[in-house]
Amino acid sequence: VEPHETQYTERQRQVVLLMQAAQERLCSSFGQYEERAATAARRSPAAFAPSSWERPGGGGGTARVLTDGALFERAGVNVSVVTGAETPAGMARDRPAAAGQPFFATGVSLVLHPRNPYVPTFHANFRYFDVQADWWFGGGMDLTPMYGVVADAVHFHRTLRDYCGRHGWIDYQTAKRACDDYFYIKHRQEMRGIGGIFFDYLHPPDDTPQHWAQILACIEDGISAIEAAYLPIVERHMDRAYGERERGWQLYRRGRYVEFNLVYDRGTVFGLQTNGDIEAILMSLPPLARWEFRYQPAPDSPEAATVALLQPRAWADTDT
């Protein structure tokens, strides 16, 4: 998708450029960590290989996917630009007037599945949507540790609280609660991870150029916050030794990730229903996952301690 295509409005062009720059920058940052891990493991690093796709209804995207790396067992950063003659009902649930109108949507989404069980799985997405004169942003990020560490969760949430506080467009407490509500695996009665923030329908009260610029800056800073929130946690655990036990537990917890994404995730379920690029949609699934019948971690084990963390908690206010 070329950002200078003439059918885009100036604002659409700006957002597409922002998403593409985000993809470039994130792949470069994550790639540096992959290189460090590869050097430590005396192997060659894996790279983010581009894979473009087109959407029959209009638009398409480019996924950049790293497979079988030293740090990341799989990592994908996907940018999509999608247009359509009719807004699908599920795409603008709180905007009934948008249904049936032509729409434009673009966004970046990423899922990182580290190999080391001590390095948490990470997910983020930022997206823009417009239909006629109406437009809004949505997005957020959340962390899924297989071995929960209170200090990591506190760092992650404080970074997000600081980010929200810098702009005034996203209320951290509201976005944190929305994330807790969204990433809840109802049939397991536990959260997918330790949460993060999640917001939607972000739009200014007055649609002025100043407000547009402020919101665009807020989204851009949100993408930078991915690095500030996640990479120090990677740094802290990436060299930690692990064995069969930790690997088995990681694969078991990844089973929960699969359950959430296939049963509850709106983007996944919506994508499956609308003939999106199936591989780009299911890029979020882990490379390997495990299920076991009636497994319970031993009492007082690190695994049991992690499960105990998978409930909503005021992480940013927790003392460490």
Place this chain on the structure above:
Amino acid sequence: VEPHETQYTERQRQVVLLMQAAQERLCSSFGQYEERAATAARRSPAAFAPSSWERPGGGGGTARVLTDGALFERAGVNVSVVTGAETPAGMARDRPAAAGQPFFATGVSLVLHPRNPYVPTFHANFRYFDVQADWWFGGGMDLTPMYGVVADAVHFHRTLRDYCGRHGWIDYQTAKRACDDYFYIKHRQEMRGIGGIFFDYLHPPDDTPQHWAQILACIEDGISAIEAAYLPIVERHMDRAYGERERGWQLYRRGRYVEFNLVYDRGTVFGLQTNGDIEAILMSLPPLARWEFRYQPAPDSPEAATVALLQPRAWADTDT
């Protein structure tokens, strides 16, 4: 669940006994194959361990689960007997009059995940449902080979056609088509496996004791047909050597099994929505599964040949 409990009607008691006998017999048959495989592998066999559960709304069940065996990486045979004050809407979709009325349901369901990639995954279930004076049976079985073999598919379907032909209560062609329709992974545009039969709302035109006895015999014979349809295929492949490549492909195909069960399977989705025993419901998931980004088997490979088989086909009429 005790079959002699006085609140059961005589017919309910008969069906529960039939389901419990089926569980006993199937675990014994599969267990003998597990023992043979264990002897060949010079290890001890795994056993079907019972695990009972209760349903808060009424009833419960006993799952018998074999874990980490020589032949079966996981195998589960579950019998449930469930009663409730109000028939949930999803439980009797074609019987609107049943909604809200007290119901009784019992059934046996099984999923076998062999370790050897050449031995197909197998699923079956037979179930009985009554609400007031209305009652019916449903069920079926289907085969999911990771390496498709035409002769296996032909044997499987001919066995099922013969079974249907012996009774006259189930039309093979209709049940075969229903199975093809049901086990279709829409977002992949392929079937989960090579199909089988699937029927529902099996009920006689006249509710006479003779018809009841005939239908009960038909269900009992259907459970026997599990052994006739599946075990010769196990026999044919269980000693076949395999390596990393075949194992990797098996895990990849198991990813499709997970996708089907979590996204489309009515029993699973219904169970998740109604607070059923989550471990008994998700017993159908494979012990280990893999996803890969944009993977395509090499042209003319056995893996590509298998994918080509995953479309509806008149297996019983195919020459081998």
